[in-house]
Amino acid sequence: MDTTIPVLGIGAVIALAMGFNYTNGFHDAANAIATSVSTRALTPxxxxxxxxxxxxxxxxxxxxxxxxxxxxxxxxxQGVNGLWLVAAALIGAIGWNLLTWWFGLPSSSSHALIGGLGGAALVAGVAVKWSVIWEKVIIPMVVSPIVGLVVGYIVMTAIFWIFRNANPGRVTRGFRLAQTASAAAMAFGHGLQDAAKTAGVVVLALTISGLHEGDTVPIWVLVLSAVVISLGTYAGGWRIMRTLGRRIIDLTPPQGFAAETTAAAILYVAGLAFGAPISTTHTITAAIMGVGATKRLSAVRWSVAGNIVGAWFLTFPGAGLVAVVAWYLTSVFR
Known part of the structure; x- marks a missing residue:
């Protein structure tokens, strides 16, 4: 361990990471359950x-x-400044999460974290790996919502066709039950993506401190990240849940099932196959839009959707700017 880095400093950065993780849990809880709650498939x-x-x-x-x-x-x-960089990045991500939560906007916690890291790195004079960001962040950021929109539309169209002659009441009841599984699948994908991102930041802090080598993730880091994000999820995110579950479109149980299944599948492919840190928020929101468009285009409240998309594009620079401010404000302690 680098003796210039106090144990207290490492602990403070890990605590900040868990603070971000907790806000991620309640900020993005709506991703997994808004559709199930809005269709009354599950109680909140x-x-x-x-x-x-x-x-x-x-x-x-x-x-x-x-x-x-x-x-x-x-x-x-490297060194103490490296830990300060990580701390500033986390403050940027937490600040952006709290701001968008307050306004009920389902922005991406993932992109807030990446934006925070990028902003803090630039002001600290640390190189940003733009090629990796382009390949594993920017391209997936654009592609995953498009895929969610298209696949959500296709899945919902298939459901309409398969159950075209079925009793509507039975279909509704059946999909309410099925949403228990699809919501669980979506939440599993959220843990796979978002808890793992916080674990990655903790590994970065440990590596800077000389307490860890390589790119493996210690089991205790995964456990800690998983437990904290779960606690945050249980705390809920009612403002954002209302936006996703009701303001974009009034969902039915079949639509909720189609959106959740679509989004979960995209999260699994991106995370398990490519290690791409895509946004659960972008993915489920796009899937909801695609599902809603099968009814009629006017069924989707595109003005609300437009506000959400605007928040997406502001997330990288917004979180990065907060991280830059945090870097300069903490300079008195360095």
Whole structure:
């Protein structure tokens, strides 16, 4: 361990990472359960408890995503200033999460974290790995919502066709039950993606401090990240839940099932196959839009969707700017 780095400093950075992780849990809880709650497939508390448990298990499958965040976004900074960089990045991500939560906007916690890392790295004079960001962040950021929109439309169209002659009441009841599974699958994907991202930041801090080598993720880091994000999820995110579950479109149980299944599948492919840290928020929101468009284009409240998309594009620079401010404000302590 670098003797110039006090244990207290490492502990403070890990605590900040868990603070971000907690805000991620309640900020993005809506991703997994808003559709199930809005269609009355699950009560809010049951849905939150289920999502918390699924988040917990999903975290253990996100090591590829953790490696991307821990060693793929910026060059490894050194010494005490390296820890300050990570701290500023986390403050930027937390600040952006709280701001968008307050206004009920389902922005991406993932992109807030990456934006925070990028902003802090630039002001600290640490190289940013733009090629990796382009390949594993920017391209997936654009592609995943498009895929969610298209696949959501296709899945919902298939459901309409398969059940075209079925009793509507039975179909609704059946999909309410099925949403328990699809919401759990979505929450599992959220844990796979988002808890793993925080674990990657902790690994980065440990590596800077000389307490860890390589890009493997210690089991205790995964456990800690999984537990904290699950606690945050159970705390809920009611403002954002209302936006996703009701303001974009009034969902039915078949639509909720189609959106959740679509989004979960995209999260699994991105995380397990490519280690790409995509946004669960972008993915489920796009899937909801695609599902809603099968009814009629006017069924989707595109003005609300437009506000959400605007928040997406502001997330990188917004979180990065907060991180820059945090870097300069903390300079008095360095």
């Amino acid at each position: 508390r049951v849905a939150l408890a289920m999502a918390a448990i699924a988040n917990l298990f999903g975290a253990f499958f996100g090591t590829k995503v953790a490696k991307t965040i821990g060693s793929g976004i910026i060059e490894q900074p």
